Amino acid sequence: MKTSNMVGELLLERKETLSTAESCTGGALANAITNIPGASGYFEQGVVTYSNRSKVDLLGVKEATLKKFGAVSEQVAKEMAEGMRKKSGTTYALAVTGIAGPSGGTKEKPVGTVYIALATPQKTEVKSFCFSHSRLEFKQLVVEATLDWLRQVLTK
Numbered sequence: 001m002k003t004s005n006m007v008g009e010l011l012l013e014r015k016e017t018l019s020t021a022e023s024c025t026g027g028a029l030a031n032a033i034t035n036i037p038g039a040s041g042y043f044e045q046g047v048v049t050y051s052n053r054s055k056v057d058l059l060g061v062k063e064a065t066l067k068k069f070g071a072v073s074e075q076v077a078k079e080m081a082e083g084m085r086k087k088s089g090t091t092y093a094l095a096v097t098g099i100a101g102p103s104g105g106t107k108e109k110p111v112g113t114v115y116i117a118l119a120t121p122q123k124t125e126v127k128s129f130c131f132s133h134s135r136l137e138f139k140q141l142v143v144e145a146t147l148d149w150l151r152q153v154l155t156k
Contacts, residue, residue, distance in 0.1 A: 003147040004032045010154040011042035011091075018150075019088035020046035021059055021080040023071065024098035024114060028139045029146055044090045049080065059083030059095075072097050074115050074126045081117035082124050092153075093119040094146055100135045112138060116146050118153065 011018055020029050030046030033039055047058050052071055055061040060083040061076055069075045077097050085093035098114030105111035112132040118125050127149065131141040 002036075003144060003151055004036050007147050007151050007154065008033070008036045008039060008042060010151065012038065014091075014154065016091035017042050017044050017089075019044045019084050019090040019093045021084040021093065021095040022046065022048050023050055023055070023080075023096060024100045025096050025139050025142050026050065029094065029096060029143050032143050032147065044088050047084065055080060059087070070109070072099055072109055072113060072115065074117075074128065077115035077117035077126050078119075078124050081119035081126075085119040091121060092150065094150060095119075096142055096146060098138075098142065100138045102135065114138075114142050114145075116142070116149065118149060120153070 022029050027048045033043050049055045049058050052066050056063055059080050061079040065075050065079055077095050080095035080097060081093045084095060095117040096114060099105050099109060099111050101111035110130060112130045115126055115128050129145055131138050133141060
């Protein structure tokens with residue numbers, strides 16, 4: 001069974017909801033979730049906040065955080081997830097921000113760097129990965145890693 005199916009079934013069973021805030025995946029995460037019949041029973045909304053301005057305006061990411069750490073950072077991913085969860089009123093919010101490439105990387109944050117945040121009623125956690133693949137493969141890997149993490153949390 002696909003991870004997105006498992007996540008959907010678990011959320012429905014638990015009567016919990018989900019929202020997403022995406023940058024580097026450009027809506028691929030929300031797309032994977034809504035490809036599953038019945039997603040309207042648990043998926044509230046998703047936003048693509050590709051620019052820094054949209055992160056501030058739509059999610060409440062602090063401009064100071066963006067200036068200090070950059071859009072691709074643990075801190076921004078955390079603020080994205082927390083802002084999405086607060087604005088949507090969902091049980092869980094997922095956020096992703098990264099460098100899909102092929103350009104834009106640095107020595108500290110190479111192409112393929114991604115930060116994934118999960119905001120729950122108890123806490124917000126952030127994981128980082130580096131998926132050094134083509135742009136499309138990067139997006140697919142980020143979606144899979146994000147949904148798999150949520151699946152693990154829901155089955156604990």
